[in-house]
Structures are given as C-alpha cells and as structure tokens.
Amino acid sequence: MNEFDLIAKYFTRPAPGIDLGVGDDAALVSISPDHQLAISVDMLVAGRHFFADADPERLGHKCLAVNLSDMAAMGAKPTWFTLSLALPEMNEVWLSSFSRGMFALADQFNLPLIGGDTTRGPLSISIQIAGEVPKGRALLRRGAQLGDDVWVSGPLGAAAAAVMHRTGRVVLDATLAQRCDLRLDLPQPRVKLGLALRDLAHSALDISDGLIGDLAHICEQAGCAAIIDFKNVPQAIELNGLSSELICEAVLAGGDDYELCFTAPVVNREAIERLGGALNTPLFRVGTITCPNANTPLVQVFDEAGQLMALPFTGFDHFK
Ligand code: ADP
Ligand code: MG
Secondary structure, three states: OOHHHHHHHHHOOOOOOOOEOEOEOOOEOOOOOOEEEEEEEEEEEEOOOEOOOOOHHHHHHHHHHHHHHHHHHHOOEEEEEEEEEEEOOOOHHHHHHHHHHHHHHHHHOOOOEEEEEEEEOOOEEEEEEEEEEEOOOOOOHHHOOOOOEEEEOOOEOHHHHHHHHHOOOOOOOHHHHHHHHHHHHOOOOOHHHHHHHOOOOOEEEEOOOOHHHHHHHHHHHHOOEEEEEHHHOOEOHHHOOOOHHHHHHHHHHOOOOOOEEEEEOHHHHHHHHHHHHHHOOOOEEEEEEEOOOOOOOOEEEEOOOOOEOOOOOOOOOOOO
16 A cells, blocks of 8 residues: 555545545635634644554544644634644554544544645654634633633543553552543543633633643733632542642643633623533633732632642643
C-alpha cells in the first residue's frame, strides 16, 4: 500500500455540504453569509501529548475531540476539519483503528474531513478545524466583565488522576484507573453547550491546562481577576481516595478534562441552570470576576473557611 492508497482507504469519505473535498490540491468550501470562520489547529505528538503505545481508536477520538472543544469554547458550529499525519511506518491495523475512532466522533457532529497531509516520520497528528459563527457573536476570552459569575461545565480532575496513575505518582485500583483513563482518552467536547452559551455568556475557554491557569488566560485578556470558591468546584468522584493535596492539584491544575470554563452576568444564573438541565450537563458556579490587583495573583482560590489557599502549582506550560 502506498501513500495514495492509504489516503483513499482510510481518509477519503463523502463530504456533504463541501464544494470539493479530499483528492485535489486544495479543498473548496463556501461559507454562510454573515458568518465568520473560527479556525483552530492542535498538534498531538507521541511521547508528549500521548503515550506512544496509546490505543489508536481512542487516539483518533481524542485528536478530534480537543479540536471540537476549541470550537465549543468559541461558540462556533464545527463545519470541517483537515488531518496531517506523520507515521513511522505503514501500519494498517493502527490506521484502521485510528480512523474508526476519529470518524465515529466526526459522525456525531456531521463533520467532514476535507483534506490533509501524510508523511513518514515520528508519530504525530495535527488536526485543523473550522467552525462558523454569526459575525461578532463568538465567545472571546476578552469578553469577561467585572462581577460575572465563573462557571465550569463538569467535574474536574479525573483526567489528571489518570496521568498521575500512569506516571506512578499514585496507585489507583484497576477499575478506578480505567474510569480515569476514559476521561483522559475520550473527552466529550461540549459543542452544544458552547453554541447555547452565545446567548448567555460573556467569555469562555476550554480547560486543557488546568482551571486556574486557563481562567488566568481569560483574566489576562479581559484585564480582570477572579476568585474561586474551592468548595464549589466540582471534583470528579474518581478522586475520592486521593490525598487532599493531590485532589487540589488535580482539580485546579489538572489538564485534559476539556470542560468549558465560562463567565456570565449574574442575571443569567437561572437560565444557565436551566440550560445545564436541558443538555444533561450540570453546570457549576465556582467563582466571580473581580478587579485586578497588582499585588495578588490573577486567580485566587479560597477554602471552606474563607482562607486564601496557597497553591504550589500553575497551569501546564510545555517550555517550563
Ligand atoms: P499535494 O501533493 O498537493 O500536497 P497530497 O498528495 O499531499 O497533495 O494529498 C493528496 C490529497 O489527499 C489532497 O487533497 C490532500 O488534502 C489529501 N490528503 C492527504 N493526506 C490526507 C489525510 N491524512 N487525510 C485527509 N486527506 C489527506
Ligand atoms: Mg501534501
């Protein structure tokens, strides 16, 4: 099998709604009138973002899921994606599982693959995604306003616990480890929620590097600060047996959960709770947007007793 057979067999499928899909030098796409394209790309490298022996079907899901999550965080409706793949060798078992996992998720969103690039090299996968959003309606980080509530879209920390287990920092029993693995490997992008939040939220992002680090990005761009009530931050039940230090780290600084963090005006509290019910995605109000202060961190976390918590960690940074 050569490169072109590989593309034809594993990555060429009908692309309804697309003017020209895989097969030419470029794809052709029309965009709805009065809409903007939201465009994002995420690269996943073996040994850095995933373990080299990772299950290829789950990997296919995850690579697309992290991109869909970016569309959710912008309030954009995903419309197409492209795939760049570097593979160490021709491995049809791997390719067929990988494409199965990727397309299973793509099909949930009627999302066509419209092109890509394929090369031999150390395993790495880069997906570019585009979505549409009515002009001016995207959810921007800089949209957060003083007095906004801060919300998150689900319990945090299970994916971090999976990483702690795989790297030997904690020992979880087999059932628990499997449940954490599911959260790490198969995140469910909150696309419907993101679309609905266009009407209710001022700002949003997806939590890929940990709640406090990611919320700090909103604060930086919006010129504000935030306080978090630790007791209101939903903790994954998978964390129950861990020490309070590790729970705190997993919940506040654990990446890879891909829940949304968003800020919204107080008047929208009830509507947001109703939305969570309607989508079967419980939404948790965890804090408030405040005025920045040169002497304190942008994001401060308070414990049950109302005491400021000293946090020995920050968001994930590849170059730190
Ligand atoms: P070019 O040489 O013009 O860059 P390629 O030979 O790389 O074209 O690709 C041929 C066609 O196959 C293009 O339409 C490209 O978008 C598509 N393609 C290549 N690799 C992939 C992939 N992994 N997934 C989807 N489409 C791909
Ligand atoms: Mg090419």
